Amino acid sequence: MTTTIPTPYEDLLGHVLENGEHVADRTGTGTSKVFGAQLRYDLREGFPLLTTKKVYTRGVFAEVLWFLDGDTKVKTLQDQNVNIWNEWERPDGTIGRGYSAQWRSFPKPDGGSVDQITQLVDGIKASPFSRRHLVTAWNPGEIEDMALPPCHALFQFNVGPDEDGDPAWLDCQLYQRSADLFLGVPFNIASYAALTEMVAAQTGLAARHFVWTGGDCHIYDNHREQVTEQLSREPRPYPTLVLEDAPSIFDYELTDLHVVGYDPHPAIKAAVSV
Ligand SMILES: Nc1nc(=O)c2c([nH]1)NC[C@@H]1CN(c3ccc(C(=O)N[C@@H](CCC(=O)O)C(=O)O)cc3)CN21
Numbered sequence: 686m687t688t689t690i691p692t693p694y695e696d697l698l699g700h701v702l703e704n705g706e707h708v709a710d711r712t713g714t715g716t717s718k719v720f721g722a723q724l725r726y727d728l729r730e731g732f733p734l735l736t737t738k739k740v741y742t743r744g745v746f747a748e749v750l751w752f753l754d755g756d757t758k759v760k761t762l763q764d765q766n767v768n769i770w771n772e773w774e775r776p777d778g779t780i781g782r783g784y785s786a787q788w789r790s791f792p793k794p795d796g797g798s799v800d801q802i803t804q805l806v807d808g809i810k811a812s813p814f815s816r817r818h819l820v821t822a823w824n825p826g827e828i829e830d831m832a833l834p835p836c837h838a839l840f841q842f843n844v845g846p847d848e849d850g851d852p853a854w855l856d857c858q859l860y861q862r863s864a865d866l867f868l869g870v871p872f873n874i875a876s877y878a879a880l881t882e883m884v885a886a887q888t889g890l891a892a893r894h895f896v897w898t899g900g901d902c903h904i905y906d907n908h909r910e911q912v913t914e915q916l917s918r919e920p921r922p923y924p925t926l927v928l929e930d931a932p933s934i935f936d937y938e939l940t941d942l943h944v945v946g947y948d949p950h951p952a953i954k955a956a957v958s959v
C-alpha cells in the first residue's frame with residue numbers, strides 16, 4: 686500500500702493473519718493469536734474510525750454512553766436497536782456486574798462504592814500531572830458475577846503540558862486482555878477514542894494520543910476470509926468527531942456525538958463467537 690494514512694490496526698491484523706499461533710479457544714471456534722501488541726493513534730489527525738470497513742458507529746457510541754451511565758440492562762441498548770450484547774443477557778436482563786457497574790460503583794470493603802469516572806474527571810482537574818488517573822473494570826471479587834469478564838480491563842489517562850508548563854494535552858492508554866481483532870477491536874478503538882474526547886472536553890484539555898495495548902490478540906478462524914477482504918482495501922482519510930457541549934461527562938446523549946467526513950468501504954459481516 687502506498688499511502689500516508691496511518692493504519693496501525695490493519696498492520697496488526699495482517700501480522701496476526703500471517704504469523705499468528707493457531708490455538709483452540711474457549712468458544713470452540715479456534716483462533717490465530719499473538720500475545721502482546723500496541724497500536725497508537727494521534728487523535729489530532731482524526732478520529733480513528735476504520736475506513737477499511739464501515740464500523741457500526743451508532744452501536745459504539747450507544748455502548749460507551751451505556752457504560753458511562755452505569756447501566757447494565759441489555760434492554761437499554763435494544764431500545765435503541767443496538768443488539769451487540771443480546772447473547773450475553775442474563776435472566777435478570779443485565780450483563781451482571783460488568784463494565785458499567787465497575788466504572789460507576791466499584792464496591793468498597795465498607796459496603797459503599799467508588800464512582801471511578803467522577804474520580805477520574807475530578808482527579809484530572811485537581812491534579813492533572815498525577816500518574817494515578819486509572820479506571821479498572823477488572824474486579825477479581827466480582828468476576829463470577831459478570832456475563833463476560835471485562836476484555837477492556839484497565840485504562841489510564843495522562844496529561845501533557847504546553848510550552849508554559851500548563852496542562853494542555855490528554856492521552857489515554859487502554860489495556861485489553863483479550864481482543865477479537867476483526868469484530869471487537871474496531872469497536873473498542875472508536876469507543877475509547879470517543880471517551881478520550883469527552884474527558885478532554887470536560888477537563889479543558891485537547892485529546893492527543895490514544896494507545897491501545899492488547900494481551901491475547903486473535904483472529905477467529907471463521908473471520909479469515911473477511912480479514913483478507915478488508916486488507917485488500919485502500920485506506921481512506923479518517924473522519925472527525927464533533928461533540929456538542931455537555932454540562933458533565935454523564936450528560937452526553939447519542940445526538941451529541943457527530944462523526945463528520947466518514948467515507949468507509951462497505952461493512953463486512955461476520956459471526957460473533959459466544
Ligand atoms: N467474541 C466476541 N467478540 C466481541 O467483540 C465481543 C464479545 N465476544 N462479547 C462481548 C462484546 C460484544 N461485542 C460485539 C458483539 C457483536 C459485534 C458485531 O456483530 N458487530 C458487527 C455489526 C453488528 C450490527 O450491525 O448489529 C460489525 O460488523 O461490527 C461487535 C461487538 C464486543 N464483544
Ligand SMILES: O=c1ccn([C@H]2C[C@H](O)[C@@H](COP(=O)(O)O)O2)c(=O)[nH]1
Nearest residue numbers: 711834836837863864865869870873
Ligand atoms: O469489548 C470486547 C469484548 C469482548 N471481546 C472479545 C475477545 C474474545 O474474543 C471474547 C471474550 O472471550 P474470553 O474467553 O473471555 O477472552 O470477546 C473484544 O474483543 N472486545
